[in-house]
Amino acid sequence: MIFAVLIFLGLTATSLQACVNKTTDQQDPWSVQLLQSTLTVNNDFDASINGSSADGQYVIEIVGNKGKVIQNSRNTQVVVNNQIPWGSNLTLYSIIGADSTSILMGWIYCSHDDLLTALWLEDTSGLAGFTNSTVVGNCHADSTARNSSYAIREECITVDPPSVYPSMQGLDVSLQPHNVGAVNLSQEYDLLPFEIVDCLDCGNTSTNGWVEIHSVLSSKSLSNICIGIFCLYAEKGPDPMVLLSYLNCFQQQEKSTQWLPATYDISAYTSPPPPSATPASDAATSFPQSTVMKIVSLMVATIF
Numbered sequence: 001m002i003f004a005v006l007i008f009l010g011l012t013a014t015s016l017q018a019c020v021n022k023t024t025d026q027q028d029p030w031s032v033q034l035l036q037s038t039l040t041v042n043n044d045f046d047a048s049i050n051g052s053s054a055d056g057q058y059v060i061e062i063v064g065n066k067g068k069v070i071q072n073s074r075n076t077q078v079v080v081n082n083q084i085p086w087g088s089n090l091t092l093y094s095i096i097g098a099d100s101t102s103i104l105m106g107w108i109y110c111s112h113d114d115l116l117t118a119l120w121l122e123d124t125s126g127l128a129g130f131t132n133s134t135v136v137g138n139c140h141a142d143s144t145a146r147n148s149s150y151a152i153r154e155e156c157i158t159v160d161p162p163s164v165y166p167s168m169q170g171l172d173v174s175l176q177p178h179n180v181g182a183v184n185l186s187q188e189y190d191l192l193p194f195e196i197v198d199c200l201d202c203g204n205t206s207t208n209g210w211v212e213i214h215s216v217l218s219s220k221s222l223s224n225i226c227i228g229i230f231c232l233y234a235e236k237g238p239d240p241m242v243l244l245s246y247l248n249c250f251q252q253q254e255k256s257t258q259w260l261p262a263t264y265d266i267s268a269y270t271s272p273p274p275p276s277a278t279p280a281s282d283a284a285t286s287f288p289q290s291t292v293m294k295i296v297s298l299m300v301a302t303i304f
């Protein structure tokens, strides 16, 4: 479903680690380092997209698969790295970029008659996390392959972990309280959770909801940084697995969706009501940002 996209990088294979706090001279494990580099995004499409919200708070301008997102006065350079058919009338484009405070990713909704209908953004700083902005504008894409170069400035991004998050333990994934986790994909990544979405009542029955761990993945050896969502389902089979989905990386070298065998604990989250009890909507109130997030999460659940 997700079109193959190759990203070739002009990066040296330096070790990528957390940033060093210049006061303490210690590495801060809850940080990731973007190395100064130029990467080339090699897409099999060529998209130009621009639009803005009615209040002028959000602007997006993309030409030839790269450009910027402006949120008030905050300007983030982004590249488009995926084109995803979405239902019968829409195509989604995923974007990723970074500025001095956070890593930003998003989804651009384009209709088949070339109208930009919405822009959904999520970032690691929490400042603009989970914003679904009604942006209108124009999209134009054709199937001409296009390589765009993209300059990354060296930045240290600090991730503020949620005070509580689920634990996971499997052969290739590990996340325990108070520590940066780890996941092995095509290479080893540190796993830094930055947002939890309680979606236990988002399922199509009262028992098949899930909890999402929105995370930054930072590779230990070859420099790659991704944002991805671990979905931990309430219904566990005999061999429990977590779903890693929506992986959006500066280097597109990982599958965007994969299942990883792991045990996990989501008991800290509100249990959904038993089938005969209150309607599912009553359970929605416990999580403050739930409304937008649940729409987002339903999108996550249905994309494959």
Ligand SMILES: *[C@@H]1O[C@H](CO)[C@@H](O)[C@H](O)[C@H]1NC(C)=O
Residues within 6 Å of the ligand: 021, 022, 023, 024, 028
């Ligand atoms: C560096 O460490 C000091 C002492 O722990 C702390 O106060 C400061 O906020 C840290 N700086 C950064 C940029 O994290």
Ligand SMILES: *[C@@H]1O[C@H](CO)[C@@H](O)[C@H](O)[C@H]1NC(C)=O
Residues within 6 Å of the ligand: 048, 049, 050, 061, 138, 140
């Ligand atoms: C947006 O795109 C349209 C069509 O490509 C173009 O005419 C217009 O000038 C662009 N606007 C901005 C602000 O880039």
Ligand SMILES: *[C@@H]1O[C@H](CO)[C@@H](O)[C@H](O)[C@H]1NC(C)=O
Residues within 6 Å of the ligand: 087, 088, 089
């Ligand atoms: C797609 O567009 C057609 C024609 O505009 C409309 O009838 C249909 O309801 C739309 N489908 C969805 C899923 O929005």
Ligand SMILES: *[C@@H]1O[C@H](CO)[C@@H](O)[C@H](O)[C@H]1NC(C)=O
Residues within 6 Å of the ligand: 008, 042, 145, 146, 147
């Ligand atoms: C993009 O870069 C790749 C790898 O360097 C090259 O094979 C391809 O021909 C380039 N495509 C375009 C459209 O320039």
Ligand SMILES: *[C@@H]1O[C@H](CO)[C@@H](O)[C@H](O)[C@H]1NC(C)=O
Residues within 6 Å of the ligand: 170, 171, 172, 173, 174, 182, 183, 184, 188
């Ligand atoms: C990832 O692989 C390395 C090397 O095989 C191993 O030492 C490490 O424990 C693995 N990490 C996880 C989270 O499984």
Ligand SMILES: *[C@@H]1O[C@H](CO)[C@@H](O)[C@H](O)[C@H]1NC(C)=O
Residues within 6 Å of the ligand: 204, 205, 208
């Ligand atoms: C409910 O969701 C499950 C898993 O997400 C899916 O396999 C099943 O087909 C869905 N059932 C209906 C009736 O939509």
Ligand SMILES: *[C@@H]1O[C@H](CO)[C@@H](O)[C@H](O)[C@H]1NC(C)=O
Residues within 6 Å of the ligand: 117, 118, 119, 120, 132, 133, 134, 292, 295, 296, 299
């Ligand atoms: C974002 O908002 C648009 C317009 O209201 C809506 O069609 C879309 O489903 C929303 N997307 C998400 C992920 O919430």
